[in-house]
Amino acid sequence: MGRLVYLVGASGVGKDTLLEAVRRRHPEWMVAHRYVTRHSGPTENSVALTSEEFAARECSGLFALSWQAHGFQYGLGIELEAWLACDKVVLVNGSRRALGQAQARFGEALLPVVITAAEEVLRGRLRRRGRESEAEIEARLQRHRELRDALPDVVRIDNGGPLDASLAAMDRLLETEVPA
Numbered sequence: 001m002g003r004l005v006y007l008v009g010a011s012g013v014g015k016d017t018l019l020e021a022v023r024r025r026h027p028e029w030m031v032a033h034r035y036v037t038r039h040s041g042p043t044e045n046s047v048a049l050t051s052e053e054f055a056a057r058e059c060s061g062l063f064a065l066s067w068q069a070h071g072f073q074y075g076l077g078i079e080l081e082a083w084l085a086c087d088k089v090v091l092v093n094g095s096r097r098a099l100g101q102a103q104a105r106f107g108e109a110l111l112p113v114v115i116t117a118a119e120e121v122l123r124g125r126l127r128r129r130g131r132e133s134e135a136e137i138e139a140r141l142q143r144h145r146e147l148r149d150a151l152p153d154v155v156r157i158d159n160g161g162p163l164d165a166s167l168a169a170m171d172r173l174l175e176t177e178v179p180a
Contacts, residue, residue: 001109002084003178006094006102008151009115010144012125014159015093016044018115018166022091025167029089035063035075045093064105067098074098084109089178096147111177114151117160119144 007015023031033045037054040046049057054073058066063075076092083090084106094102094112102110117125119141126137155173159166 002086002088002090003174004080004084004102004106004110005089005091005174006099006106006110006112007092007115008094008096008099008112008147008154009159010122010147011140012122012129013115013117013144014125014163014166015115017163018157018159018170019045019091019093021163021167022170025171026089029091030083032076032080032083032090032092034093035077037073065094065098065101067095067101069095069097089174096150099151112151112154113173114147114154114156115159115166116144116148116156117158121160 007019009015019031022029031045033047035049035054035057036046037049037051040048051073054075057063058073058075062078064078064080066073066075068074074095076094080090080092099112102112122141122144123137126132126140132140157166157169157173
């Protein structure tokens with residue numbers, strides 16, 4: 001069985017940017033896209049679905065994991081299981097809300113990783129992105145603080161500085177967590 005690297009972190013912490021950089025550096029690792037019931041931005045590796053499309057796929061058992069957050073539905077496809085069965089390293093942009101579900105489904109194959117950054121870095125990124133009001137940004141920062149405190153035993157990678165430093169941290173983590 002392969003290894004499922006399950007990234008969680010606040011909006012704006014750069015999970016999608018990190019995953020895209022990982023994909024370029026390690027084509028042998030599988031970076032899964034998410035299915036989501038909202039339009040995806042150009043830096044997000046996801047497939048936009050209507051609520052009806054999402055429900056049809058969910059009813060057909062086509063999601064390994066699914067959850068709701070911020071008024072939208074998110075899913076990770078069953079292709080994860082095929083990749084893991086082929087002994088692949090699989091990276092996903094997950095959710096803290098679905099972490100228990102992921103632990104139950106994937107057990108020892110699961111490696112949760114919190115992607116983090118300093119609060120001022122997150123605030124700046126969220127403002128530049130322009131999707132949220134100041135009140136919504138503050139709410140997201142509060143969730144960032146809650147996430148930081150909620151998973152004290154989970155490995156963390158600081159993605160607040162140069163992307164190369166975050167990639168190096170991911171490489172080091174997987175060198176120790178994934179046998180050659």
